[in-house]
Amino acid sequence: MSGTGALAANAARAERPDEAPPRRVDFGRIVSLAALLGPAVLLLGVGLVWPFLMMARMSVLDRFPDPTGLTLEFFQTVLTDPYFLRIIGRTFSLAVVVTAITAVIGYPVAWFLARSRSRWKHLVFLGVISPLMVSIIVRSIGWTIILGNEGFINALLTALGIIDTPLRLMQSFWSVVAGMVHILIPFMVLSVASVLGKIDPAYAEAAKVMGANPVRTFLKVTLPLSVQGIASGSVIVFCLTVGAYVTPVMLGRGKVTVMAMTIHEQMVVLVDWPTGAAVAMVLTFGTLVVLTLYGLFLRRHARR
């Protein structure tokens, strides 16, 4: 069975590792591919695609639970009512602000991870990813303790004699920003570091040899080369911020309503499923638009 023929076939395959043997419809291969990929496709089909399609359908049906026809009424409400518009605006501006801040704060850390020869690098890496492993509830409670009226910052400022009455740091847009930035920095750092790590330092050296100062070298050579890392980190941070629920609820305390809270409120508290579904669709499509823009941006900056 495993005579010279099989050996030759194997040898041929080893030479061209990415090509399956002969070029004809190979049913065995199709069956094995289906068996390998089937469970995953089934899982996402049943757990993601099908429920999403049901929700999309609900957002355009005129009545719930017994529909009589199609309507865009719920979208119209969501996209014209100032109440919803303010929430949509706040959600997306929160995401833009959080993305920008994580990029600015995270970039030097990514630089350190990619370039430093420090022996603490491994520890810094663990320090960066370990917050990902701590419960989001724990982290939000930590921020409550830091920013609260009886919290860390107010206690510190009072002890130093800087303030008499505690500052109200919670329940604001910026307290939510602080919490979100904290949660999402690791994603940005890892994305940027992985791209920075692949850039040959010789490029920067060449610029330096040609007479560019460090600032110019960074702005004209290293930064443009690492744009892909910033872009992919930004996509993750942006998407996770627009869909966030826990941090805005716990740090905003009812004062910073975002779309995720509205979806939950419409569906679970008010049991108005179609309006909730319409808000969810607006959130998904808004995210999709950002992803498309990112795809176009990457194509323009494609290095190949």
Add this chain to the structure above:
Amino acid sequence: MSDISLDPPPPHAARAPASERLLNAYVVAVLLFLALPIFIVVPLAFSDDVSLSFPPHGFSLRWFANIWARPEFASAFALSAAIAVFATALSLVAGTLAAVGLVRHQFPGRDSLVTFFMTPLIFPAIVLGAAVALMLAPMGLLRSFWGLALAHTVLTFPYVLRTAVATLSEIDRALGEAAYTLGANRWKTFRHVTLPLMRPGLLAGATFALIVSFDEFTVSMFLVGPGMMTLPLEMYNYAEFSLDPTIAAISTILLIITSVAILVIEKLVGLGKQFS
């Protein structure tokens, strides 16, 4: 987000020591920022105060005792652990199979399929939760183990798949070919050669899957109910009404568990190498 090399970078001209010191100080500052909200919780767990105020006063272990006095925490912990184990196991099976299909076969639409498999990472969790609830409600599965398990498996799958694909791509095909040539069939080759080589990657992927599922809040929010609470939701509900150090005590216990888990995995496979 591919691999980050922890090996020393190729030699290049040293930067001015001053700027290097500045960078080091900056990195330390960011690490402190990342650690502060986590470690500020721990001292409060031993506080004698009835509220979560800083600085803590006195010393008491009664908040730890309070956890035991409330059986809902234990049952929520058990449910979260069961869901996490179930979702991780299912993700491991589906993810390992899919990784073999994606890495070892060329077929049209492969890249689109990879993108599709990764969507749960960036898909808004709130939309996923609401949509799954919408689907399960008519089936009567809304407040059931199976509803939670399905949603969590969808969320954990990309983490397992990503590490499985990364590990499998690094394995030399010749090793499998050799076993095949020596008379092992495809299954035996996979079972005795490929799978053991993939083990570190799968272990790292499984760790992330466990943590992601155990910590999941937004999706679960739509799928739980009375008597069917996961730990993050139970903690949130408790904190809604009483912001006393009980929550800090639970957080401290969770911190210890995750720290031990991270250290064990770090020793076994090296998280730094596996996280990609």
